[in-house]
Amino acid sequence: NAGVTQTPKFQVLKTGQSMTLQCAQDMNHEYMSWYRQDPGMGLRLIHYSVGAGITDQGEVPNGYNVSRSTTEDFPLRLLSAAPSQTSVYFCASSHDRGHETQYFGPGTRLLVL
């Protein structure tokens, strides 16, 4: 199993550009989530999904959209990037909701100029 994969590893955007961060898992996990990591603030939940077709907001959802059309994929979209979205983004998955062990991807480092 590849586990949780994320692409790209690193991206530079200009303010106002849009992009999609890709996340996929091959463990048949129902629960998937996106976090951003900023120094001193730990990881903050952006959006999560408890199954295909179901998504919900986390702690810091503004400026981000998600969809979950399949169990395997959970892309994160930045519609109009802002410098405040410069961060490291992690995707995670678990068998069931937030109570189970979450498996994290390697992260995407995003720089917005």
Added chain:
Amino acid sequence: AQSVTQPDIHITVSEGASLELRCNYSYGATPYLFWYVQSPGQGLQLLLKYFSGDTLVQGIKGFEAEFKRSQSSFNLRKPSVHWSDAAEYFCAVVRGNMLTFGGGTRLMVKP
């Protein structure tokens, strides 16, 4: 409201010394608690978790944590630190469907 607090941003210990990383939470009568570790440039890996039962839980890499309801704490310990333990450590608590993380403690290990 902050659900998880890790009071120590940085900790430095000598190799072979004991380690305790502090975590305080403020959510739930019976919280689900986790410790994760992040090596430089990597994602997070689960060290251990507490759901119920015995308040002393054992994890991977020789780590353990003790849940103390009266103190709302879930401190991580290791009796003898190895240089490879240098990393950032995160405490987390489940809130509904969400996992909320503390700000992290960066551990440095002196030879």
